[in-house]
Amino acid sequence: MGGRECPYLMRTYRAPEIGFVRGRGAYLYDRAGRRYLDFIAGLGVNILGHCPPAVVRAIGRQARRLLHASNLYRIDAQVRLARLLCEASFADRAFFCNSGAEAIDTILKAARLYFHQRGERQRRGIICFEGAFHGRTFGATSATHRRTAREGFGPLLPGIRFAKFNDLASVESLIGPRTCLVLIEPVLGEGGVVPAQREFLRGLRQVCDRHGALLAFDEIQCGLSRIGSPFAYQHYGVAPDFLALAKGLAGGLPMGAVLAREPAASAFEPGTHGSTFGGNPMSCAAALAVCRRVLDRRFARQVRELGNYLLQRLREHLRALPLVREIRGIGLMIGIELSEDGQPCVERCRRLGLLINCTAGRVLRLLPPLIVTRRQIESAVKILHTALAECSTQR
């Protein structure tokens, strides 16, 4: 298993067996012209599919006018995007960066700065969750629970402790007057596609309020209609103080964002934080085209319906297979938990023309583009059935 390693690249990723030269909608094409149904969508990035015409047009238009000028100057598309995101959400202000990890770091810094400015200088503690993944910068790595992401990089950011996911008592045992922030993914992504329970998130908001701590949602994977509401917090009916976005935000261009409400939204002042490329005209033009589509409630409702359909078809076809332990998910964020390593099944699916990935060792993860059709869902379910049946018989 695995392809040939490139001697010029650092060894951060498993050597890939294939690469793609072209994409359209829910399909990717390799050099030989072979078509693959893409149910991982660039790890949740290509939410409108590959090369969505409105996004490509917006990028082309912007590229012909202006690529970059810096945040020393007003960037019209950035202002429009911030307004769109704030008007569609709980937020009062937005900050733009280039990735999910940067968005998480921005939140960690903003929370600490906020209490520093209020004279509460001992409030440095941060609570994160077991199973969480928040990215690869030092801050985001420190907030990430997975051992393989942390080992060898210490000392990491001090003051971060991990509570059990979906367990309010565990949070209550850690939170106190020194806690400045609680950071959580409403649906664990890399941790194996585990949705938070509604009562848990509601309770979390109350516990934070009781202790004067800020609450942040990492919606980098589960936001932007992925789980069938424009923002994941809306599905849960719980508004955070900070919200992190990235992945699908600019439809395939690198971009991250932090949304925040006052008073925490105003923690930063000129000179305290920033990014050379953050909120650049290209990414913002692309993100405007994406957000106009995915923040629409009708669009989100369609995603929810498609997600229910996919879950139902998977349960009908796969539940009886000996390898399958549980099929769970919300909207178009689905996990199929197996009783053993899922990588052989991922590879079998690929040979049959379906792209998925495996996370948390045993969970096949499906993150199809949100524009997927029922017909494509049927094809994916059929391939998954064949692949899992083959894997079952080879045990």
Ligand SMILES: Cc1ncc(COP(=O)(O)O)c(C=O)c1O
């Ligand atoms: C929930 C979550 N947070 C943060 C990140 C990090 O995002 P990025 O890779 O853009 O830094 C990821 C990436 O997979 C993620 O799934």
